[in-house]
Amino acid sequence: MSPVRVLLADDEHLIRGALAALLALEDDLLVVAEAASGPEALAMARAHRPDVAVLDLQMPGADGVSVATTLRAELPDCKTMIVTSHGRPGHLKRALAAGVRAFAPKTVSAQRLAELIRTVHAGGRYVDPELAADAISAGDSPLTAREAEVLELAGDGAPIAEIAERASLSQGTVRNYLSSAATKLGAENRHTAVRLARERGWV
Amino acid sequence: MSPVRVLLADDEHLIRGALAALLALEDDLLVVAEAASGPEALAMARAHRPDVAVLDLQMPGADGVSVATTLRAELPDCKTMIVTSHGRPGHLKRALAAGVRAFAPKTVSAQRLAELIRTVHAGGRYVDPELAADAISAGDSPLTAREAEVLELAGDGAPIAEIAERASLSQGTVRNYLSSAATKLGAENRHTAVRLARERGWV
DNA sequence: CGGGCCTCCTGACAAATGTCATCGCCGGCC
DNA sequence: GGCCGGCGATGACATTTGTCAGGAGGCCCG
Known part of the structure; x- marks a missing residue:
């Protein structure tokens, strides 16, 4: 063989x-x-x-x-x-x-x-x-497509303005997405949210 | 031998x-x-x-x-x-x-x-x-001991209050250190500062 | 068709953060 | 001694961010 x-x-x-x-x-x-x-x-x-x-x-x-x-x-x-x-x-x-x-x-x-x-x-x-x-145990990602996208752009610590520009979204929208993503992940701010999502492999 | x-x-x-x-x-x-x-x-x-x-x-x-x-x-x-x-x-x-x-x-x-x-x-x-x-080429770290310490505590995206508590410092002091550290590193906020310092191995 | 969800947005408000000036204390160095 | 720099703090201020409410449009599914 x-x-x-x-x-x-x-x-x-x-x-x-x-x-x-x-x-x-x-x-x-x-x-x-x-x-x-x-x-x-x-x-x-x-x-x-x-x-x-x-x-x-x-x-x-x-x-x-x-x-x-x-x-x-x-x-x-x-x-x-x-x-x-x-x-x-x-x-x-x-x-x-x-x-x-x-x-x-x-x-x-x-x-x-x-x-x-x-x-x-x-x-x-x-x-x-x-x-x-x-x-x-980690289960499926609770994030919507946009939430994940915005969270990813927030990955390197960029300010909201830059994220909004790169995602072609309004700053308010970006803040809303980040806020809901952070809530879903149980994080108190977007930075820990990014970290958690990374740990679970959701970004 | x-x-x-x-x-x-x-x-x-x-x-x-x-x-x-x-x-x-x-x-x-x-x-x-x-x-x-x-x-x-x-x-x-x-x-x-x-x-x-x-x-x-x-x-x-x-x-x-x-x-x-x-x-x-x-x-x-x-x-x-x-x-x-x-x-x-x-x-x-x-x-x-x-x-x-x-x-x-x-x-x-x-x-x-x-x-x-x-x-x-x-x-x-x-x-x-x-x-x-x-x-x-990376040179020496321009950060003082405390700046580096505070920056490290800020590593996982914790809010200022938590950093202050863990470092046994006043919140104002923490913000000052983070601010000066970010300035020295050319970052616009502490999160990118953390990232930069990590890349250079200064934390 | 109506309900539910996602996608965008706006506006407003509160909280967190960044920035600056200023102070006192200490230690090293010329 | 005088000067400088780090350390720690306070206060004030502008900016950024987080949070909430709400609205318009689109899509899918029962």
């Missing part, structure tokens, strides 16, 4: 290299390509057509989920899985919506990762139980 | 395990202990007295720099080095002040890391050139 062809994408060379070395010890897995950024991962995938793509969530250029989305469209036979250090509930949801087959934190062992690659290649799915529990 | 005894501290099991496996290939290096958190790293260091401690910057409990500080006091013979994913200029400065012998991003290869461990063990020092350049 031919080995599972794996693409490894992570911007941290140390991890990527170490991982490649460890996976090489498994004789049914073959790392055919490595990438250090989102665009590079896409290029590598197109060139090598791996069976499974292991993607880091945070990479320069394009994050793991958007890479997975593109991959799903271009190479439907290539299964994707996400490995991340900071697992936010909302990311998990986005990832699953993008057709990702597995979602695991970097706290898993290499042994476990190898098993996951096999599982995914065999058509299975996997979601870290703890992350799944978080996602369920 | 006896091998270099290494302590590995990183909260991501995947990386720690992979790293341990790779370093095990070097016959002059011996990983004698692993830790997944700051306190655990300290305990392991006390128990195993390694020659070199490789510390991740962000860990639960206590970050790499504070672990290094304690280690320097308790085990002066144990050389420390920091490996991190997000290298901020200020972190580098703090680390060097804490007696850290080497500071490298996780984008280095395992091979390079092994060399660094040897260098550090031999009494040498190393700082990633790019990080060093950033640190130099």
Whole structure:
């Protein structure tokens, strides 16, 4: 039986290299390509057509989920899985919506990762139980589309005037949206609201 | 010649395990202990007295720099080095002040890391050139001690009243410090000031 | 068709925040 | 000693922000 062809994408060379070395010890897995950024991962995938793509969530250029989305469209036979250090509930949801087959934190062992690659290649799915529990307890975003949009623009601490301009909205409207968003999130001001929404992965 | 005894501290099991496996290939290096958190790293260091401690910057409990500080006091013979994913200029400065012998991003290869461990063990020092350049161009923090402290408390978007209480200061004083800090950083409000200070590693 | 929800807006008011001037106290430095 | 800078505070003021009420239009669904 031919080995599972794996693409490894992570911007941290140390991890990527170490991982490649460890996976090489498994004789049914073959790392055919490595990438250090989102665009590079896409290029590598197109060139090598791996069976499974292991993607880091945070990479320069394009994050793991958007890479997975593109991959799903271009190479439907290539299964994707996400490995991340900071697992936010909302990311998990986005990832699953993008057709990702597995979602695991970097706290898993290499042994476990190898098993996951096999599982995914065999058509299975996997979601870290703890992350799944978080996602369920966090529930769906209570924010409307505009609320989330405005909250995102408020992300870097910009004043209302700037947010209004960038969203092409009136300042009053922006304040209303921010206020209702903060109320829904139980925050006392928009800045903590942004933080909470980020933690839950809703922005 | 006896091998270099290494302590590995990183909260991501995947990386720690992979790293341990790779370093095990070097016959002059011996990983004698692993830790997944700051306190655990300290305990392991006390128990195993390694020659070199490789510390991740962000860990639960206590970050790499504070672990290094304690280690320097308790085990002066144990050389420390920091490996991190997000290298901020200020972190580098703090680390060097804490007696850290080497500071490298996780984008280095395992091979390079092994060399660094040897260098550090031999009494040498190393700082990633790019990080060093950033640190130099970022310059010193223009903030006074209190300004930095108050700015840090403002980090999670707390209202002035809460900051004042936690810093045991008057609300007016807090507002003055935040105002001057924001002015020095060229920010239009404290939230962007916090962001800027974080980017430069001044908080 | 009516009700409910989202999207925008306006206006008004209260609270939080940013800014400035000013003060006293202390410590270091020329 | 005089000067400067940091620390801590107060008070006053303008601005920004949060909150509330309400209105117009649109869309979907029973």
